[in-house]
Amino acid sequence: MNIFTSNAAKQRFIALCALGAVLFAAIGFAIGLLWMGNRYPMLREPGFQQFAASYDRVISDYLNGAEPKQLLDGAAEGMVAALEDPYSSYMAGEKGDAYTQSYEGQFYGIGAEIRVEEDQYVISGLTKGAPAERGGLLPGDIITAIDGQAAKGKDFQELLALVRGEEGTSVVVKVVRGSDSKPIEVSLKREAIPVHTVTSELLEGGIGHVTISRFADMTGEEFKTELGKLQQDKPLKGLLLDLRSNPGGLLKPTIEIANMLIPDGKAILDVVYKDERQIITYKSRQEKEWTIPIAVLVNGQSASASEVLTAALKESAGATVIGEQTYGKGVVQAFKQFADGSVLSLTEAQWKTPGGAWINKKGVTPDHVVSLPAYASLRPLAIGTAMKIGSYGEDVHTLQLVLQELGYGPAGVEGYYDEQTAAAMKKFQAAEKLESTGQFNDKSGYQLLQRLREKLDREDPQLLKGVEVLKGQGA
The missing domain is CATH 1.10.1200 (Non-ribosomal Peptide Synthetase Peptidyl Carrier Protein; Chain A)
Incomplete structure (x- = not known):
């Protein structure tokens, strides 16, 4: 049955339908654009078109x-x-995985600690029994390539991403020992490497010396375990918490440790977000009262989470802080990991101490300012470099200073390896039952470093001041 009374009426109806369809499509498109603009604000930016x-x-x-x-x-x-923010970064793929693994209880790698030194990646330590040690790598080795990829020009996270990987997979590490040595290539299989961040020792007078190297996932549990070891025979009389050169890390384990040491209900810190739209106040949830005196050791490399704990212990638990002004990192990063492993680490807040002080670019001021002796800041010995009569330069000068500090001076003309320097080396080598060549080599270098570390341990004025303070408080 025809519902139209004429062809003209039929044409008008078709035109109206077409117009309605166009309007409907236009409205839908506009709504879509509006939704996209709200969902992805960058689409509204003129620069996005470029x-x-x-x-x-x-x-x-x-x-x-x-x-x-x-x-x-x-x-x-x-x-x-x-953003030009030193603490914010985007790490793509494997670099992001390496970043997150560094805070986990274990990762898969070769067991070598790496530091950046004059744009070179230097092995600074080895995990005992791990692939790197078994494969013959040594502290002081300079990494030049990983799996054929040059280390030079890569940032630290890129290098970590190359070194780490799936358990059981192989990685070829190329290193040099000294500027004129031939490169050494070692093929290693990646294994699970445990991340230990807390160590302890019992000092004279019942004082527990606990060192936290950084704050990772399991640091709170490790701290609790080490405290238990120190107190298994009898209660401690004092706690010396060593946060020197601790770069910070995760907030969660920091709060866990604060909960053990700070009275219940006392403030730990305030985290303040952009435009103060959110302020999170952390207060102690202590379950068992802590009554033992606390002293905290810090230096200029104590940063971020270590400053959070230091300030909280000082202001809410009456702890005494000893050492040097801390670094002053008073901002907080949150990181988001994406499905492909990439990570966005972004500065999203700043924090203040229980007393309301902002510490960013200021740091925490010690109650007792104590510096380490000058020899603690000497540049590293040139492990892997052969030095003998006729050698000269900063490496020779550093060697001479170390020999003098250990009592084997005078060590010759500054920066020049002369007969006097060789005689000092021979004297040291003889005392250490090493081959007395008078020349500097790896064995002599490692022994010199060991003796210098032992000297610093004996003479550590910051640690000694901490013990003195705790004893004065009844420890």
């Missing part, structure tokens, strides 16, 4: 071709780097 156009042009026309993910990872890294 980014999109540049991306399309690179993908379609770049001579050597480009991978979309590589471009987008690079864009994310550049975006965060543009």
